[in-house]
Amino acid sequence: MDPISLWLPIVWATLIGAAVALYVCLDGFDLGIGILFPLEPSEIRRDTMMNSVAPFWDGNETWLILGGGGLFVAFPLAYSVIMPGLYLPIIIMLLGLVFRGVAFEFRWAAKPHHELWDIAFAGGSIVAAFMQGVVLGGYLEGIDVQNNAFAGGPLDWFGPFPFFTGVAMVIGYALLGSTWLIMRTEGPLADQARGWAKWLLLGVLVCMLVISLWTPLAFDRIAERWFTWPNILYLSPVPLLAFIFAFLCWHGLRSGREAMPFLSAICLFLLGFLGLAISNLPYLVPPSLTIWEAAAVPESQIFTLVGVLIMLPIILGYTAFVYWTFRGKVREGEGYH
């Protein structure tokens, strides 16, 4: 294989992986706010919760488009297999995002009769998060590919493992959401979020442990990746770091730190994501298509890569700028809406 055909798919897989990881962290906390909505009955605090993410959610969700769009650009074959393979969970996930997305505006426009949009915001967020977990679980279980096309049925993804990853995703996003509230709000709401976060962190650790045991037991390729010498040595920092960040998160929650729980929860998520990537490389569609088999022609990958290299730093720059603009505590009744 010539160097260009060898390296371009690696670069693109890294980029898409980074986009998906960023999506999971960024939209994760604002989906988490929606998941936590039912736990907070007071309207004014719900307003504060929503206001704490309102300026960011749209930009956050764009990473989902970059992830999906990037797959279309760089690996059209993988895109054409994964999307039909997980058809129902993906469409239902999108419909969940529709409800919670419009709720950001409709809820304010509907006031004082906004109860339905509270339900739409919470329900849409929970459905979207759960379905993202189902997509992940179904993806890990593998997609039936024959002659470079999806060859399975519409309910292939249905099963205990995707259901479990769905629940895990809801708990995980709720952890991100609650630690975000600790960092960005104050008073009773922040105290309450701290209480939620402790339980959610325990839930996330249980889920991560179960997935770490379930995947190697269920999939030989994953067991082989992690539990053969010398891989087990090289990969041991991943679980070790996960323990460290889980401890930091717990410590931050106990000792009243404001930013530490959120930042360590993000690191925990990134490590989980890295672990899953390690489990599956070099497959883009496990266990059928590698990143090289699914790659678009170099002309297409290079053309868009030029745009990515120019635009990505700019995008990251102005995203950081917007976060900086809306920094500081969101106070009750002092939203920007």
Add this chain to the structure above:
Amino acid sequence: MEIDAVLLARIQFAFTVSFHIIFPSFTIGLSAFIATLLVRWRMTGEERFHRLARFWTKIFAVSFAMGVVSGVVMSYEFGTNWSHFSVVVGNVVGPLIGYEVLTAFFLEATFLGIMLFGWSRVPPTLHVASAVLVAIGTSLSAFWILAANSWMQTPAGHEIRDGIAYPVDWIAVIFNPSFPYRFAHMFTAAYLTTSLVVLAVGARYLVTGRFKEEAHTMLRMGLGMVAILTPLQMYIGDASGLNTAKHQPEKVAAIEAHWDGNKPGELVLFAIPDEAEERNLFSIAIPNLSSLLITHSWDGLFPGLKQYPAEDRPPVIPVFFAFRIMVGMGVLMLLIGWIGAWYWMRGRLFETRWYLKIAQYAWPLGFIAILSGWYVTEIGRQPWVAYGILRTADAASPVAASAVLTTLVLFFIVYLCVFAMGIYYINRLIEHGPKGAGAKTPEALPSRPLSAAHEAAHEAMEGN
């Protein structure tokens, strides 16, 4: 079963894309309108521009949210429902969509945060700049989407190997033969649509005698745009039609319901095209006028539908009627624009009640024209999804019909729900008007744009 799945996928795509296009059509123009208002406010210091900008920003936020969530759906449907399309033309179309995300989507989504919530957080100049960036983002988005869609109409700059399209010359791909015409046509349509909404809202306020100062500004700005853009749009549309005649003659034959290419084309004002009999029923037509318009010669010949095998023809009836609806809307826009301009020149625009009473209902014209125009061009391209490269019937995903039917029903319920509520809330915001919106709900007051804190900050700023 397989045919059913393709048909269901087509219905689903038509439904979701029709729903989606309504919002960008409006927000492309509206973001530019808001940016213009803000710039004028900064330059003149006149409060009415500021009040109007705040008012329209609220409506923009609701419309934009609906556009975003329905747009995310579109970017995934290429894969979920049209996976073979993604494989065959993904190398060419994919990067265009990728550039849309990189240059446009992030820009508008990110600066939207400052535009909506930054009124009192950032210096006014930065806020105005954010509104301008959002407007640029929406326009760039249209640029890339029209490039991708135009390539599907008139593919260029590619080569086919083993049935798959590969890019050869990106400039030729982006600036494919129909792109400049179709982009100009859509872009003007978006501005025209928004102008009509602004004009109609201004007229509505004057009819009921509310918000007079703002209504005058809206009427002048909306009407000025409609009066100038409508004839321009007709000219662009004509040029686009000539371009289509050159590159997609079947589509023009369907538009004109022109069956026999050996005779000069008559301009069919009304007819019911009979696709089985290959002729027009109940035809009211002006002889030779179609030839004159398309070939610029009284006896000029252009291809008729009979020259193409039946399986290569687009469906005639929807293309034929959608085109006439679009042109009809254009004529109405011209009447509204020019009659209004005539009264305006005579200084009687704001007092001519019969005109205002009609103009307040002009807001849907642009949307109807855009939807029917897109039906003309998209149905007119059938049976191809990528003209000459891939047939629609071969482009679908291997997804079971039952699954597509399930999602189609879900889309139908969710979108109708969201659409109905969105229109209801927009109407309510318009009803509240530029000053009052939000003030009627005391518990929401602190968190609405006209918050006490901001009012204070604003007054302090005015004091300077």
